[in-house]
Amino acid sequence: MIDTTVFQNKTAVYYTLGCKLNFSETSTIGKILREAGVRTVRKGEKADICVVNTCSVTEMADKKCRQAIHRLVKQHPGAFVVVTGCYAQLKPGDVAKIDGVDVVLGAEQKGELLQYLGDLQKHEKGEAITTPTKDIRSFSPSCSRGDRTRYFLKVQDGCDYFCSYCTIPFARGRSRNGTIASMVKQARQAAAEGGKEIVLTGVNIGDFGKTTGESFFELVKALDQVEGIERYRISSIEPNLLTDEIIEFVSHSRSFMPHFHIPLQSGCDEVLQLMRRRYDTALFASKIKKIKEVMPDAFIGVDVIVGTRGETSDYFEQAYQFIDGLDVTQLHVFSYSERPGTQALKIDYVVSPEEKHQRSQRLLALSDEKTQAFYARHIGQVMPVLMEKSKAGTPMHGFTENYIRVEVESDNSLDNQVVNVCLGDFNEDKTALKGTILI
Missing domain, CATH: 2.40.50 (OB fold (Dihydrolipoamide Acetyltransferase, E2P))
Known part of the structure; x- marks a missing residue:
């Protein structure tokens, strides 16, 4: 049993880097601390506890994490500093060595943060507590609003895909999820609190059901029945897991919005193979076509990575032309960042930083064109x-x-x-x- 008297009237500051899933988890950590008697620090106050939830999707993300930790240690001298998240799981020893850090918690430990705070006495040196990635099993539920109108419901965690450029499976472990019944319960609680919109989040949400023998489609149908929730959005789903039955259901659903976010990553089949993605451009194009057939006004966001190893100028031109021809609304463009331990490092062809920047700018300009054309079609409605x-x-x-x-x-x-x-x-x-x- 945790003695929470030490937390009474203590203050905490939270800093999150990275994806919507991280923000959802930070909000849940905040809720756990509030229930133990800790309040969020007010402007100008010095916090007793600093919690940093990190990202490690790129080298720049790692750098931003280190900068955030240094900044918080300086702003809140004497605070007990906890670092968790993907960077903490991948490089726990490096993070523990940062001046001022007391505890580094891996993916398995973040949901039980309270038990690692002790009596909030500063450590002489940082302590790293992690579980090897292959042994990560727990699913920490999270349904949180934060400062926004919409809630974020974590339905799944981890990934089994091991794309050649990505460290997420090493940072978050294998795919796992809670039960449909538990998701419905959390959605009902959000509705009871006045929530009207829920975004379904996770690492690979279309893979939902691996650990419970259920399916993402069954989850969608169950959530659609929750009274009080007027809108659901599917945050991101792999094209090979976005089935026609899901698309058809959304088209006549009571509460699932005509809004999809689908990672493409490259519009060139040769590059997709190098990335070890599980689809080709023909399959991706067929999903966009299907969505637009049944929901002509659907918003479709697409993730694209530029400058991966092996992406020659010709391959990029193929990708650009493919994306230009897609009836999508917005592109989320990322420049490839080399990550230690990934298979992509074995690919010989390297794209220069200058070329990555030029390619990014071209795709961002294309994205603006597509988004503004989509918006313009709705003027007057x-x-x-x-x-x-x-x-x-x-x-x-x-x-x-x-x-x-x-x-x-x-x-x-x-x-x-x-x-x-x-x-x-x-x-x-x-x-x-x-x-x-x-x-």
Whole structure:
């Protein structure tokens, strides 16, 4: 039994790097500490506890993690510093050596953070507590709102795919999940708290069910029945796991939005093979075609990596032309970063940093064209928008069902409310459509 008296009236600061899953898990860690008597630090205060949830998807991510740790140690002298997340799992010894770090927790330990805090006395040197990746088994549930209107429901963790460029399977372990019943229970709790929108998160969510004998499609159907939740979004799903039956279901679902995020990574089959992806461009194109046949106005976001080893200029041109021809809405463009221990390092052809940058800029420009064309097609339409609280003196924003960002005059009484909005022209920086609320 953990003695929580030591935590009473203590303060904590949280810093998260990386993906939506990390933000969801940090929020859950915050909830655990709050229940033990710890409150979030106020502006200008010195925290008693610092929690850093790290990312390691690129070399730059590692660098940002180290910088964040140094900054928090300096800002909160004497605080008990806990570091967890992917960087902590992959390089626990390196993280433990950073001045000021007390405890480094791996993927298996982060859900039980409370028991590793002891009496909050600073350590002479950092202690790393991790489990070998092959032995990671636990699934730590998380359904959290943080500071946003929408909730993030973690449905799955880990990955069995071992793509040649990726360290995530080493950082998070093998694919695992909770039960459908537990996910439904968490969704009902979110609804009871007033939540209207839930984003399903995970590392490879289409793989849901490996540890429970269930399936992602069964999960989707069960969540659709939860009263009070008006909107679900599928955060990211592998194209080979996005089945036609899921697409068909979403097209007539009560609450699953016409919004997909699908990682492509490359539009060239030769590069996809080098990446050890589990599909080709023909399969990817067929999924986009299927979505648009049944949901012509669906928002489709696509992940693309540029400059991977083996991506020659000709291969990139093939990829660019393929992506240009896809009826998608937005590209999330990443520059390839070499990661220790990955199979991609065995590929000879290396793309220069300058060439990676040029390729990224071309794809980002293409993304802007596609997004603005998608938005423009909806000008003049009336659509339901879930509004989000704005900062003082700034316009209020929200999203349509198909994820168009809408800007209206601030009225925080509309926070977390779905209202009908007539969509007008672009705002000044073209990041949203201006809207007029219809009473």
